Amino acid sequence: MGLITQSRDKDTPSPADSPNFETEQTHHAQKKRRKKPTMADLTFTLNTGTKMPAIGYGTWQAPPGVVADGVYHALKTGYRLIDCAYCYGNEAEVGEGLARAVSEGIVTRADVFVVTKVWATYTTRVQLGLDKSLANLGLDYVDLFLVHWPLLMNPQGNDDKFPKLPDGSRDIVRQGYHHTDTWAQMEALVDPAGGAGKQARAVGVSNYSARYLGELLQVAKVVPAVNQIENHPALPQNDIVRLCKEKGIHIMAYSPLGSTGGPLFKEEIVLKVAKKHGVEPANVLLSWHIPRGSTVLAKSVTPSRIESNFKIVRLDDEDVKLLDGYAEELERTGKVQRFVYPPFGIEFGFPDKS
Template identity: 30%
Template structure:
């Protein structure tokens, strides 16, 4: 039986999921093969997104495994996200995702980024769209309301948001009819986002952690020479040694024990099986948890430069670091 967590609305969700963002390094077929192996190994939560360009292939896997009786649809928790170019036509985006994934409905549908700033997949870090613009409260609420309608229709069972900030939340939460059940955000030992993490929990949303190990294999365009490798920190290595495990398992245990749901990505059977199993036993001690809480370096890995609008200074403007929405 998979360990479960509670969403903000009390619905249950598996405590660890399988990511499907193969960055620019894996083909859709390779990601789909990993999803098949993952489900056979016991994963029940799969985190998808239309922009990853592999939902069709993953859908074939879902159909195959349900046809074979390996898993029933009701036992899978399938998540996807509306991409930035479809904020004004969310229903069409959602229906295409459901059709591609061959899953009938989505267990959770996210707004992938809180603004409709679009960029072509695999573009260079300096790429900018002439149509990009700052965050708009009205536009965000319009996009969210479209997902609320999908919820009313039963196409979406839970609503999620992603890459939000406290100032953005403060403006939009009072205007929403259905509170988001989860907030997908970057969380790993060197980027703990304590204030936003605590705010997310306090507002009744489950934090879902992308890049839970610090993602050494993210797209080249996102790699900065100053980035810190979480899994190579001596403290992480020492804790791993204490337990006779890989530092990646330490990062995942820490995530689950802290109260966030990690969605690691791997195409290697040994790794994704170990990721799944490590949260079930031999958890970290209170002392080890405290030690990891001191490792935060504010090291954001997904900076989002490609979403900047004309007039924005740099990627810091996307994250409202001064406590106000940057326009």
């Protein structure tokens, strides 16, 4: 089995691998002459009709001063989705890296799917949060704007991002606010019929459990385009993945490797599949999301790793069955592992944290 890199071969995922998985080849099959699709051409179609790349470049926890170069190198490598957030504190660097790639003719702005998120201190001031992010990025619009977490931290607190109470705990607003209030403001950014907004082409959520998403859908006029969640074989979150598919909400997976150097890299099944395809465990863990119908975010600031992560391998039915079986067994026995869970002191409805 070969890697999906800069050309398509018999081992490249086909549109049949997922009901909404598409390539440029799908839309231009009638043309006798066309460029060979690259990894950047592999997309999923959102409920807005917009196409989102199947693999993106994540910027969470990237050290200051290296993000711009990371984004630039990712775009040069072929990534066409960049994920960031106001909370990460690196939107300006993301914009710098994108601007450099545009100025050198590597990409145009329209080529790149930019995602950012409204932070918890702005969930009652969504428009202001979006304006700040756009100013940081140096952009007129983002392709996708997400609610980062379904909560409100004191907007008049002692810190712009992480206000604290005298005892050192997070300054959370627990009365007079519901996460659906934020969604009503998100809906105002786009066309009520689901059309693209001027500053945000699509809106969605992040870190929403099945319970929270159910509450949102009861009152939503616009169905979220995306739910970005921690997702990997050690935390498959199949309940929320199934619900999102039923409702036409696309899953975007962050922390797909679990934790760097963590147990998934040593898991026997992952190693077995990696050996079979002649790739690293990281490539297997990233590739697992494609047949699941999910976009996956790869994260690194090291040029060689940025390039390596872009190589998705086509997993066959046996591979998927092995990895899914491992994931399902962890869920059945209550041994899933969640690596990202900030100390908000709120029960978000995740079964493993209830």
